[in-house]
Amino acid sequence: MNNDGTRPARLSNKPKNIRYHNQKLVTSLFRTADVLSVSEISEKINLSKTTVTKMMGDFVARGLIKSAGKGSSTDEGGKKPELFELNADYAYIVVLVLRYESGLMQIDGAVVDMKCRVLHKALEKVEEPRSYEGTIKQLADVTVKMAQDMNIPQEKICTVTLGFAGVCDADNGIIYYPMYPGWPRDLPARADMEAALPFETAVYIDNDSRFRGYSVLQNEENRQLQSIAIISSGTRAGGCILENHALNRGVNGFVGEFGHMVVEPYSKEQCSCGGYGCFESMVSTDTVLRRAYEVCDNYPHSAIYQAAKDKTLEMQDVFAAAKQGDVLATLLMDRVIHYFSILIHNIMLVCDPSKFIIQGAFTQAGDYFLDHIREEVNAFPFFNIKSQLNISFSPVPWKEAFYVGAALYATHRFYNDDELYN
Ligand SMILES: [Zn+2]
Known part of the structure; x- marks a missing residue:
């Protein structure tokens, strides 16, 4: 088995294996396109129209693919081409x-x-x-x-x-x-x-x-990348590493457990794993709000002072106030940004991904958050090789x-x- 659990690609050139390979190429095309005609498929994967037509007949007979009616454009013969789509109800x-x-x-x-x-x-x-x-x-x-x-x-x-x-x-x-x-x-x-x-x-x-x-692979641009590190956080934290569309899990399944990377070794903040100063415990939204409650008396003029005092503060309030330059909110966010930067430095040293994607609670934190992470990660010339850090928020909402x-x-x-x- 490959790392992502799929079978290894066959090396043999036996006709059966070439046929499997071509059939998989065709179904993979349908998974990223709504509808396709025989001409389009044959062009994309360099197979003759006769071969593709035969394959489509077989797929349709088995119910994997179905007809999607006629296209509007006409081909050389002036006929409207038949369109096909994945049969979403196959299973x-x-x-x-x-x-x-x-x-x-x-x-x-x-x-x-x-x-x-x-x-x-x-x-x-x-x-x-x-x-x-x-x-x-x-x-x-x-x-x-x-x-x-x-x-x-x-x-x-x-x-x-x-x-x-x-x-x-x-x-x-x-x-x-x-x-x-x-x-x-x-x-x-x-x-x-x-x-x-x-x-x-x-x-x-x-x-x-x-x-x-894995949901970031829904996005075409992300599918083109060699490797992506996804960092997710909210009350808990985790993530994963995608390499050529496959999940890298490691030998024991530890790869991507970013929540338990230590970012503050002498912290007294205990984590769900039993350790101290883990990324999860340091950036958890519960921890951020609790910090606000603990220090708010020092910032009576802060826009979030009253909500922190009443313990009704929400992360959205912190994000909004940080964007306005509020002292207490920026203090809270800068600490989170600092821990994200340490984590990103560590991930860069282990697997140097093409891109970082943030999922979870902090996707609502806006440009303030990403700009300051870029700034802090690149503040060390060692980590600033070609350009600014490639980092963005997940295109898929957390709930989905x-x-x-x-x-x-x-x-x-x-x-x-x-x-x-x-
Ligand atoms: Zn931990």
């Missing part, structure tokens, strides 16, 4: 993330079609006593219920993709270190989910931040990122599996 994907924030544990799920469109959502509180076994059963129950709600036959669910908080070994389907209270270590979550489901399907598990990070990323990942696996082709 369905269930994506589920088990969230644990501020003491609340909940299952956030969706049914997605083969064009990665969300068709149906579910949100359920995990039932007490929130044991591992009980939660896996509930995840399976939510899957079955969503399929029933949508009237989707179970055999049409081609994949169930699960996102967990903690250190995950996606290749072997194990959660080594779950971040849920009371759960033991080394949990074979993939096998247990397969056993809990009343039907057979492919089950993928991984750290939820990896799936959220898990669905989009998990669906993109699942469809990537689905359309890259040799078993699909003939």
Whole structure:
């Protein structure tokens, strides 16, 4: 298996393998284009129109691709070309993330079609006593219920993709270190989910931040990049590294656990991992707001003084005040920016990505945030090689990122599996 779980590219030039390769190229075209004609496909991948026509006939017969009517332009013969599109209803994907924030544990799920469109959502509180076994059963129950709600036959669910908080070994389907209270270590979550489901399907598990990070590949510009580091943060923090569209997870699944990179070694701020001064604990929105409450008496003229005093302050207020140059707000934000800069320096030294993308709470912080991160990262000439740091906010809203990323990942696996082709 490759690092992203897909099968290694075949080196053989046997006719069957060339055919698989061409078929995969065609389905990959459809995954980024709404509709395509035979001429367009043949031009893009340099195959004869006869070969493409035959392939389309086969795909249509099997239901993978369907006709999308006639195009408006005419080809050489003056005929309007037939257009094709991916058959979004060929199969369905269930994506589920088990969230644990501020003491609340909940299952956030969706049914997605083969064009990665969300068709149906579910949100359920995990039932007490929130044991591992009980939660896996509930995840399976939510899957079955969503399929029933949508009237989707179970055999049409081609994949169930699960996102967990903690250190995950996606290749072997194990959660080594779950971040849920009371759960033991080394949990074979993939096998247990397969056993809990009343039907057979492919089950993928991984750290939820990896799936959220994968969502940036929805964007054409990002797909062209060699490598991307995604940093996500809110009350928790994480991220992932994408290299040539594949998730780099490392041997044990640690790669991308940016929340636990130490940015303040002597801090007394304890992290969910048990360590001190981790990125997650230093930039968590809870920590930022608490800092504001602790120091606000020193800044009675600040625009956010009263809200901080009343403990009703929200991050949006801090972002807005920082943009106006408010002393307390800039103090809070500059500290967050400092920790982001340390993290980015460290990531640059480990994998030197083409681009950094920020996901989560700070995407609302605006240009003030990104400009100051660039400034601080580039303040050391050592890190300022070619140009300003390539950093931007995620194009996918945080609430949608898990669905989009998990669906993109699942469809990537689905359309890259040799078993699909003939
Ligand atoms: Zn930590």
